[in-house]
Amino acid sequence: MIPLKPISDLPARSDVDRHDPDLPGEAPVVERPLVARKGRGAVGNIQGRYEVDSRAAFDDGWSHEDDTDAPTLRTHVFDERAKSILTRNQSPDIPFGVSLNPYRGCEHGCIYCFARPTHSYLGLSPGLDFESQIYAKVNAAELLERELAKPGYTPEPIALGVSTDAYQPIERERRITRAVIEVLSRAGHPFASITKSSLIERDIDLLAPMAERNLFSAAITITTLDPVIARTLEPRAAAPARRLKTIRALADAGISVAVSIAPVIPFVTEPDMERVIEACRDAGASAASYIVLRLPWEVSPLFEQWLAAHFPDRAERVLGRVREMRGGKNYDASFATRMKGTGLWAELIRQRFTQAVKRCGLNEHRRGAMDMSLFERPVVTKPVSVQAKRPDDAQLSLF
Secondary structure (H helix, E strand, C coil): CCCCCCCCHHHCCCCCCCCCCCCCCCCCCCCCCCHHHHHHHCCCCCCCCCCCCCCCCEECCCCCCCCCCCCCCEEEEECCCCCCEEEEEECCCCCCCEEECEEEECCCCCCCCCCCHHHHHHHHCCCHHHHHEEEECCCHHHHHHHHHCCCCCCCCEEEEECCCCCCCCCCCCCCCHHHHHHHHHHHHCCCCEEEEHHHHHHHHHHHHHHHHCCCEEEEEEECCCCCCCCCHHCCCCCHHHHHHHHHHHHHCCCCCCCEEEEEECCCHHHHHHHHHHHHHHCCCEEEEEEEEECCCCCHHHHHHHHHHHHHCHHHHHHHHHHHHHHHCCCCCCCCCCCCCCCCHHHHHHHHHHHHHHHHCCCCCCCCCCCCCCCCCCCCCCCCCCCCCCCCCCCCCCCC
């Protein structure tokens, strides 16, 4: 008789790459190789840091050698009635104090997105779930109008679409962002928006008049001009050439446009930095900024998987440079250094950026503060609840 091992000695389910020779008849379990999905940034659905159970994908023997792509993953959108809509920020390295995000999750699928870990709060994965299970805050405009109508509300510029893109693909159908802008326009409330989408052109009819009154400015994120890299890095965002056309359309409408080169990824997008700055200058941008790659929480393993799938030849070099700029770690959350990094490489990037911006004549005319004096508090009428009248001496009923 073969002695049975106690349950406590059996291998954990997460150790799927291990084979216990003491368990007769058990074949070694092979982890499923990483396969990129067409139109998706993450190559897997890693667990969020709050999940209790451990899972791992494995090859069950039914895959085929000629399989090059994983099955198509559909996007699911869920309606959410949010309880609040404005987020206050006190981080000293972020240039805004209030933000508004009409959606949770983002279909653009940018692998480097710092907002991916927020899906862990929902019990979902920061990986494929973040870009395929989207929550639309259907009452965003209503909540915003009520917030602006409060007697104690003090206006300050709102950053629209910071954590997740306010103009991601589902905005074409949902139009939540446009409804929010309509509220801001009626109230004369200043705001700024950052996006990778050409859909912002749809709202120029609202944005241009606000920009003329110094109530709006835009920023377009462009990480690289290489469409092949962009397609894997930011799979469902507008192509780089299309974003340049968006900069031109906004600038021609009289809207101040900045370019955000974020993130700068060593050996991937970093070689393109000067070309991006020059192209954006030619398209009509007036300012530029940059952020070095950040890998907080689950973004770190997701990015490593992405490198292994798309750039296996340079994965170690990229991570080595990232760690060199982060004190030997994948990420350092210190406010003073998290946006730009430290060390020789970080300083080299700073100098290259500074020289390119100077050469292109960007950032020469610093934009003044937005006009707060035009704000008009909305008048929101609360619905009146109608109750049946009863005589004062009538006895209340229990039923």
